[in-house]
Amino acid sequence: MKVKEKIIEFILKFCASITILTTVGIIAVLLFESIAFFKSVSIFEFLTDTQWTPLYSEKHFGILALVSGTFLTAAIAIAVALPIGLTIAIYLNMYAPTSFRKTLKPFLEILAAIPTVVYGFFALTIVTPFLQSIYPDLETFNSLSAGIVMGIMIIPFISSLSEDALYAVPKSLKLASFGMGATRFQTAFKVMIPAASSGIIVSIILAISRAIGETMIVAIAAGQQPQLTLNPTVPVQTITSYIVQVSMGDAPQGSIEYKTIFAAGLTLFIFTFILNSFSFYIKKKYQEKYE
Amino acid sequence: MNNHKKNKYIDQSFKVLGVLFTMLGIFILGVLIYNIVVAGFSRINWDFLTSLPSRKPERAGIYTAIIGTLDLMLLTVLFAIPIGVGAGIYLEEYAKKSKFSSILEINISNLAGVPSIIYGLLGLGIFVRFFGFGGSILSGSLTLSLLILPIIIVATREAIKAVPHSLKEASYALGASKWQTIKNVVIPSSFGGVLTGIILSLSRAIGETAPLIVVGAMAYVPFVPHSIFDTYSVLPMQIFSWTTRPQQGFAIAAAGAIIILLLITFIMNGIAVYFRNKWQKKLK
Numbered sequence: 001m002k003v004k005e006k007i008i009e010f011i012l013k014f015c016a017s018i019t020i021l022t023t024v025g026i027i028a029v030l031l032f033e034s035i036a037f038f039k040s041v042s043i044f045e046f047l048t049d050t051q052w053t054p055l056y057s058e059k060h061f062g063i064l065a066l067v068s069g070t071f072l073t074a075a076i077a078i079a080v081a082l083p084i085g086l087t088i089a090i091y092l093n094m095y096a097p098t099s100f101r102k103t104l105k106p107f108l109e110i111l112a113a114i115p116t117v118v119y120g121f122f123a124l125t126i127v128t129p130f131l132q133s134i135y136p137d138l139e140t141f142n143s144l145s146a147g148i149v150m151g152i153m154i155i156p157f158i159s160s161l162s163e164d165a166l167y168a169v170p171k172s173l174k175l176a177s178f179g180m181g182a183t184r185f186q187t188a189f190k191v192m193i194p195a196a197s198s199g200i201i202v203s204i205i206l207a208i209s210r211a212i213g214e215t216m217i218v219a220i221a222a223g224q225q226p227q228l229t230l231n232p233t234v235p236v237q238t239i240t241s242y243i244v245q246v247s248m249g250d251a252p253q254g255s256i257e258y259k260t261i262f263a264a265g266l267t268l269f270i271f272t273f274i275l276n277s278f279s280f281y282i283k284k285k286y287q288e289k290y291e
Numbered sequence: 292m293n294n295h296k297k298n299k300y301i302d303q304s305f306k307v308l309g310v311l312f313t314m315l316g317i318f319i320l321g322v323l324i325y326n327i328v329v330a331g332f333s334r335i336n337w338d339f340l341t342s343l344p345s346r347k348p349e350r351a352g353i354y355t356a357i358i359g360t361l362d363l364m365l366l367t368v369l370f371a372i373p374i375g376v377g378a379g380i381y382l383e384e385y386a387k388k389s390k391f392s393s394i395l396e397i398n399i400s401n402l403a404g405v406p407s408i409i410y411g412l413l414g415l416g417i418f419v420r421f422f423g424f425g426g427s428i429l430s431g432s433l434t435l436s437l438l439i440l441p442i443i444i445v446a447t448r449e450a451i452k453a454v455p456h457s458l459k460e461a462s463y464a465l466g467a468s469k470w471q472t473i474k475n476v477v478i479p480s481s482f483g484g485v486l487t488g489i490i491l492s493l494s495r496a497i498g499e500t501a502p503l504i505v506v507g508a509m510a511y512v513p514f515v516p517h518s519i520f521d522t523y524s525v526l527p528m529q530i531f532s533w534t535t536r537p538q539q540g541f542a543i544a545a546a547g548a549i550i551i552l553l554l555i556t557f558i559m560n561g562i563a564v565y566f567r568n569k570w571q572k573k574l575k
Contacts, residue, residue, distance in 0.1 A: 008470050009385055015377030016386070019399050019444070022437050026409060029416030084312045091309025106564065108316050113560050115498025117527040118327070118549050121534050125542055126326050152319055159316075183302035206404065213406025215501035216527075220534055240408050240501065247411075247505045253420060261505075265412045269405070276404035280397060 030269055033262030040256060046263065052226035052242070054260045055249075061260065063267055065226035069143065069236035070268075073218050074211035076147025076232060077154060081207060084151075085158025086200070092159070093166040094184045094192070105160065112156040120220030123149035128221065137233060141223030144232035150217050157207045165199020166192050198286035202279045209275040213268060215240035239268045324553070331546025339547055343513050344529065348540025351533075353548050355512045359428070359523035360497060362516060366432035367439070367496055372489060375440050379447025379485075384473055403441040410438045411505025419506050426507020429519040434506050435499060439492040446488020450481035453574060483570020487563045494559035498552065500527040526552050 038046070041061045049062025088108070092101045128145040132138045138145075169192055177187040193200065223235025224245050237245070243261045251257035342352025386392035414434030424430040454477055462472040478485075503525060510532035512524040526548060533545035 005468055005470050009381075012377045012381035012385060015374045016381040016395055016444075018374055018437075019378060019395065019402060019440060022402060022413070022440070023398050025417055026405065026413045029413050030409075033416065084315065087305075087309055087312045088316065091306070091313060095306050095309055096313075104313060104317075107320070108313070110557075110560070111316060111320055113494065113556060114323070115500070115527055115552060115556060117498070117500045117530050117534070118323075118553065121327070121530065121545055121549060122323050124534065125330070125546075126322070152316075155316055183298045185302040185305045186298065188305075209404055209406075213408065215406070215408045216531065219501075220531065240406065243408055243412070244501065244504050247415075247507075248510070262412060262416075265409055269409050272404060272406055272409075273401070276401050279404075280400055 026269065030262055030266040033259050034266045037256070037259035037263040040259075041263075050228045052237070054257050055246070059256070061263075062228075063239075063264065065228050066237055066239045066242055066264060067267065068228045068230075069218075069222065069226060070212055070238040070240070070271075072230060072232065072236060073143045073147045073150060073222055073238055074208060074214075076143060077150035077211040077214075078204075078208060080148050080151025081154045081158050081211075082204065085155045085203075085207075086162055088155070088159040089162035089166060089200075090188045090192070092163050094188050105163070108156045108159055111153060112160075114153070116153065116214060116216040117220070119149050119153050120146075120216045120218075123217055123221035135233070139223075139234055141221065141225075141235035142233050143218075143222050143236045146218045146220075146222035147232065149221065150211055150214055153214070153217070154207045154210055157210060158203050161203030161206065162196070162200045165196040165203065168199065169195045198282050202283050205275050205279040205282075209272045209279075212275070213240065213272050215244060219244040239264045327546050327549050327553070330543060331548070331550050334543055334547030335550060339544075340551075344511055344524075348533075348536075348538055348544050351541070351544050353526065353529055353551065355515055356524045356526045356529035356548070357551075358515050359508075359512065359528075360525045362428050362519075362523065363432050363435065363525055364493060364497060366428060366519065367435045368489075368493065370433060370436035371439050371443060371492070374436070375443025375489075375492075376447050376485060378440070379444045379451065380473060380477070382444070383448045383451040384469070384477065399441050399444055403445070406501075407438055407499055408501040408505060410434055411502030413437065414502060414506040424520065426509070426522050427520045428516055428523045430506045431503050431508055431523065431525075432519075434502050435496045438499065438502060439496050442492040442495065443488055446491070447481070447485050450484025450488065451477055453484060454480045455574075480574070483566050483573065487567040487570065490559050490563040490566070494556050494563070497559070498527055498556055500525075500531055503528060504531070526555075 046061050046063050049060050050064055051060035051062050052065035053060045092104065096104070123145045127149055128138070128140060128142065131145055173191055173195055174187060177191040182190070218238045219241040222238065222241060224237050224241065225235040226237040226242065227234070229236065242264055246257055246261045339352050340357065341354050342350065343354055345351040382392065382395060386395065411434060414430055418424045418430040418433050419426060458476050458480060459472055462476045467475065507522070508528045509522050509524045510528060512522060516523045530545050530548045530552065533541040533548065
């Protein structure tokens with residue numbers, strides 16, 4: 001009996017350990033192929049060259065061209081999602097009647113459940129033509145449309161997580177502020193948001209991390225031209241859509257094209273790892289504040 | 292305008308803004324669904340569901356993509372559920388406060404934030420190349436399993452946490468061992484929560500495209516896979532490949548396939564919400 005219990009515990013522990021193996025596997029695969037990549041391309045060139053053309057005969061390996069596309073689309077997404085998501089969170093928490101809140105939240109969360117390939121289709125065939133009717137110079141593939149649609153997708157991340165954070169603030173704080181004669185608006189911005197700031201910051205960081213790693217929307221709607229630009233009306237390429245482009249073709253294993261996707265993936269992994277660790281740190285540090 | 296009136300005015304304006312933005316979110320959801328249904332509804336019929344993909348858009352169907360999606364999900368369920376639920380049970384019931392368990396915890400929260408395409412690179416390096424499974428259903432489902440593992444683990448833990456302590460103590464008082472308690476008390480009473488998490492994680496997996504592109508899902512598969520080592524396509528992959536073609540006919544076919552994919556996603560989410568509500572009522 002005792003032995004059986006031990007064996008079961010061991011099996012369960014092994015299941016949990018698979019998550020560690022996953023992380024080790026990710027880092028090992030990315031490093032292994034990237035090291036092979038950096039044997040043919042210097043890190044200096046990788047970080048400073050402004051062109052990324054591994055698929056052309058004249059090859060350049062400047063990751064900046066992909067990083068700029070990644071951050072441009074992510075910045076547009078955050079510019080859309082942050083004000084809208086935060087306003088919705090405050091509205092649902094401070095203004096909306098409880099029944100209204102309970103119905104609306106799941107509805108908004110549907111936005112996060114829609115597969116990203118559907119958003120890509122939406123961006124390319126509906127949003128881009130609509131934007132072109134306002135601004136005719138907009139190219140068919142552009143970071144504006146992709147960024148806006150990505151922003152719509154991450155609204156529920158910010159609104160739901162921020163609302164959870166606002167909800168966790170003790171009622172007494174809110175009531176004390178009302179008791180002083182403050183309006184809901186004043187209470188929201190002077191009491192609730194500062195009190196829930198760590199949770200709200202975490203939601204924003206997770207949204208940024210999500211936007212940087214988002215693939216299908218940009219692969220479909222933002223184009224495939226790596227370029228160092230801040231112009232949202234022209235095609236760009238992100239790290240993720242480059243990986244998709246190479247994967248759709250057939251780069252033979254061991255070729256430089258094959259290795260580039262791991263070097264690009266490593267760059268992406270480092271960005272999201274820093275953001276995720278930062279949010280984890282904030283969560284842990286401020287967790288007990290009101291408990 | 293005095294101060295009091297001004298504050299009232301700001302307060303009301305913000306309320307209007309809040310209503311507008313909330314409605315905007317719902318409105319965009321409506322626009323998205325409306326446009327896709329209008330574009331693709333004409334394609335939805337029995338032929339579309341049972342035809343092979345074709346180079347002629349008006350004859351192309353999603354049969355192989357649907358079968359591929361089903362096969363892939365079946366295998367993913369097989370891999371991910373036992374491991375995910377097992378890991379959740381371990382973390383909630385066995386793990387003591389140690390360095391190892393805190394590393395496990397940080398690691399899982401970090402994995403949940405890793406972009407899905409990175410899982411694709413992991414699958415490419417390990418399953419496709421190292422184990423030599425190639426661009427097969429097996430590689431795809433192993434990759435997706437790792438991707439949804441954190442979701443299942445977190446859901447399992449939450450569900451187990453919600454089980455009242457008194458139930459477990461009653462079981463121990465009757466002389467049950469730890470595993471007997473888990474098997475006969477903890478798992479049955481957390482089942483609804485675990486199930487909700489599993490369905491939600493699968494609805495996420497069904498819509499995944501990026502990691503499958505990297506591990507070799509095909510854009511054009513003119514036959515039904517017969518074994519787990521065969522190549523395959525999935526619904527989102529088919530949508531992606533049709534969306535990127537210039538012919539208008541393929542955009543219509545893509546919209547048709549999207550309707551099917553959204554139906555599956557919404558139904559799964561609906562079922563998950565239903566189980567969650569039922570389970571939460573039962574727990575109370």
